[in-house]
Every structure is written in C-alpha cells, then in structure tokens.
Amino acid sequence: MTGRRGFVGPELTEALYGSHPTAALCPSGETLTLNLTLAFVPAIDARPGRRGFGGSELTEALYVEKKIATIHNVFAIIRGSEEPDRYVLLGNHRDAWTYGAVDPNSGTAVLLDIARRYALMMRQGWQPQRTIVLCSWDADEFGMIGSTEWVEQNLLNLGSKVVAYLNVDCAVQGPGFFAGATPQLDNLLIEVAKKVQDPDSESMTIYDNWMITNKVINIQRLSGVDYDFAPLLQHAGVPSVDLYYGRDFPVYHTAFDSYNWMTNHGDPLFQRHVAVAGVWGLLALHLADDPILPFNYVLHRTIMELHKSPTQLGERLLDFAILRPYLQHPAISHDPATVTSKGLQSILAGFELIPRVRSLQLELKSRIEEFEKLDKFHMEQMEEEVTARNAHTSTESW
Numbered sequence: 273m274t275g276r277r278g279f280v281g282p283e284l285t286e287a288l289y290g291s292h293p294t295a296a297l298c299p300s301g302e303t304l305t306l307n308l309t310l311a312f313v314p315a316i317d318a319r320p321g322r323r324g325f326g327g328s329e330l331t332e333a334l335y336v337e338k339k340i341a342t343i344h345n346v347f348a349i350i351r352g353s354e355e356p357d358r359y360v361l362l363g364n365h366r367d368a369w370t371y372g373a374v375d376p377n378s379g380t381a382v383l384l385d386i387a388r389r390y391a392l393m394m395r396q397g398w399q400p401q402r403t404i405v406l407c408s409w410d411a412d413e414f415g416m417i418g419s420t421e422w423v424e425q426n427l428l429n430l431g432s433k434v435v436a437y438l439n440v441d442c443a444v445q446g447p448g449f450f451a452g453a454t455p456q457l458d459n460l461l462i463e464v465a466k467k468v469q470d471p472d473s474e475s476m477t478i479y480d481n482w483m484i485t486n487k488v489i490n491i492q493r494l495s496g497v498d499y500d501f502a503p504l505l506q507h508a509g510v511p512s513v514d515l516y517y518g519r520d521f522p523v524y525h526t527a528f529d530s531y532n533w534m535t536n537h538g539d540p541l542f543q544r545h546v547a548v549a550g551v552w553g554l555l556a557l558h559l560a561d562d563p564i565l566p567f568n569y570v571l572h573r574t575i576m577e578l579h580k581s582p583t584q585l586g587e588r589l590l591d592f593a594i595l596r597p598y599l600q601h602p603a604i605s606h607d608p609a610t611v612t613s614k615g616l617q618s619i620l621a622g623f624e625l626i627p628r629v630r631s632l633q634l635e636l637k638s639r640i641e642e643f644e645k646l647d648k649f650h651m652e653q654m655e656e657e658v659t660a661r662n663a664h665t666s667t668e669s670w
C-alpha cells in the first residue's frame with residue numbers, strides 16, 4: 273500500500289503542480305520548498321474557493337534522492353497437471369518503508385507459509401490442475417512498479433490466461449477480518465471463510481465472527497489504485513481478491529511498524545497470520561483445482577446494477593432468483609415500471625436476515641442519504657444566491 277487517501281487543499285495542489293507563486297524548485301531539481309496555507313475543508317465543501325474553519329502556515333521541504341536501481345520480482349511456480357496455461361496468482365510485495373513488520377512482511381510471512389503448506393502437499397503427491405504462481409513484488413511503495421511493469425510486459429498473456437489474482441499486502445494490522453473482491457468471487461470468499469477457524473474465538477469460523485462484527489458480510493469493492501491488485505485488475509481485467517486482518521493501524525509507514533509492535537499489539541500470538549494463510553491458501557486451491565471455476569456471474573451482474581438508478585435496480589431485483597419467493601409482499605407491484613424506490617425499500621426491508629441483500633440495502637440507503645445531503649446543500653446555496661441578489665437589487669434601488 274503506498275499512501276493514504278486524503279483531502280488535498282487547492283493551495284497544496286497548485287503548489288505541487290508548480291503554478292503557485294510560493295512554490296520554489298531548487299536548481300538541482302532535488303529539493304522542493306513549499307510555503308503553504310493549509311485549510312481544513314469539510315468534504316461537502318471540497319471545491320476550489322470554498323473554505324471551512326481557519327488555517328495555519330506550514331513550510332515543508334522535500335529532499336528527494338534521484339537514482340536508478342534494479343528491482344527484483346520473485347516467482348514460485350507450481351505447474352498445473354490439466355490446464356498448465358491457466359494461472360492462479362497469489363501476490364504480495366516485499367519492499368517496506370522502514371521495518372515493515374505489518375506492511376508488507378505480515379503478508380510475506382503468510383505467503384511463505386502457504387508455500388510451505390503446498391510443498392508438504394506436493395511431497396504427498398498433490399499437483400494442482402491449473403498452474404499456481406506465488407508472486408513477491410518489488411518496489412510497491414514507489415508506485416506498484418514491480419507488479420505494474422510485469423503486467424505491462426505480459427499484458428496479453430495475463431489478460432487471457434489468469435484465472436484470478438489474490439492479493440495480500442498488510443496481512444495483519446489488528447483484529448477483525450476484512451476482504452475486498454470483484455463480485456464474481458464473493459460466494460467463493462464466503463464459502464472459504466466458513467471453513468477456516470476464527471483466530472480470536474475458539475468455537476467460531478471466520479465467517480461467524482465476520483457476521484457478528486459487521487452484522488452483514490461486507491465485501492468491499494477493489495477501486496483503490498494503491499495496491500498490487502490495481503494493475504492486474506484494472507489493466508489486465510483479472511478477477512481479484514484482497515484480504516487483511518484489522519485496518520488503519522496507527523504505525524503505518526513509520527519506524528514503529530516493527531516486530532515489537534506486532535508482538536505487542538497487532539497479533540501477539542500470530543494466530544491471525546495463520547487465519548489469513550488458511551483463507552488465502554484455500555481460495556487458491558479452489559481456483560486451481562475445482563473442475564468448474566467457482567465464479568458467480570449472476571451475483572456479479574446484480575452488484576453491477578447497483579451502480580445504475582434505483583429504478584433499474586428494482587427491475588433487476590424482480591428477476592433476481594433469490595428474491596422471487598418474497599415478491600408477494602403487499603407493498604410491491606409486479607410491474608417493474610411501478611417499482612419506486614419506496615417500494616424497493618420495503619422489498620429490501622423484508623430481507624434483513626439475508627446478508628447479501630441486507631448489504632445491498634445498506635448501500636442503497638447510503639446512496640439515497642448522499643443524494644439528500646447534496647440536494648440540501650444545493651438548496652442552501654440557491655437560497656444564499658437569491659438572498660445576495662435581493663440585497664444587491666435593494667442597494668441599487670437606493
């Protein structure tokens with residue numbers, strides 16, 4: 273993971289792109305000094321020219337070493353017996369900002385443990401049907417250079433032959449299981465989570481604890497560009513998964529991302545590392561060994577529909593197989609044209625116990641709230657403008 277998402281004020285943006293009068297680039301080209309006024313701008317006001325409360329002066333100097341270095345991606349390949357030219361990739365980067373106990377060495381430790389487990393299986397005669405490739409990327413922290421260069425170099429082969437890419441960067445940052453996936457892999461992820469022992473409670477699977485913690489199975493979508501799945505997914509179009517325990521750990525990219533922090537805070541007994549190895553390794557085994565690839569494209573289509581209007585979603589939900597038996601709800605008409613968002617909400621309200629639909633419901637609810645917030649904002653703006661215009665007109669009439 274290379275950086276945190278955050279809001280960059282207009283002054284900083286201008287300064288970084290060289291048009292700000294106080295940005296000075298030294299002749300050597302290696303030091304950039306910025307004198308900035310940073311404004312903390314609420315998200316809804318995040319447009320040039322609008323500022324929230326206050327600001328403070330900041331002088332920042334960046335010292336950048338310019339040099340050319342060689343990087344090394346490392347691969348381990350287990351050749352498939354039936355379809356050797358179909359690849360299941362497991363990837364993790366190897367370079368770190370400092371000690372990198374979490375980012376990326378927790379992931380690297382897990383990748384090595386999966387290699388150990390597969391080696392034990394191979395000694396007992398196992399060979400996957402499709403080829404498994406373990407990838408250790410270099411230069412992720414410089415902008416996913418290792419994985420991106422490899423993908424660019426092999427784009428056609430990867431786009432047509434990779435079954436799936438399974439990424440783990442910071443495998444363990446603390447408690448709680450998190451996963452992101454392209455939607456055709458949601459079902460497989462859920463099934464695998466049901467098979468792995470939860471690291472924090474003896475009598476539960478990861479799936480059980482995931483449900484209890486989040487109330488729903490919340491699988492994120494892989495829109496980020498600061499992970500090694502980005503080139504595979506966004507350049508080569510490969511179905512992808514990303515896994516991790518814990519999130520937003522406070523020592524991210526600092527000198528405190530150390531073995532000491534891991535043993536005291538992140539994962540004192542290393543059982544969360546073992547759990548990630550279970551999920552990651554099993555996902556790859558299914559993708560490499562199941563006679564029919566475990567993809568669910570019906571679900572994929574439904575999730576994609578979420579990005580269209582609620583009415584279109586309503587139309588799609590009407591023929592979504594799992595909802596059919598429940599469509600006898602008196603509030604619902606069977607004519608798609610009359611499915612309003614209110615009708616849709618009452619359909620969805622009946623499905624609190626079905627995790628997938630419940631999470632669709634939450635997503636839809638937050639979209640509606642977002643629209644309402646924006647509407648309110650625009651209304652207030654219009655009122656302000658009208659008031660200003662009236663004030664101006666009344667001054668003129670004087």
Ligand SMILES: [Zn+2]
Nearest residue numbers: 273375376441
């Ligand atoms: Zn990382």
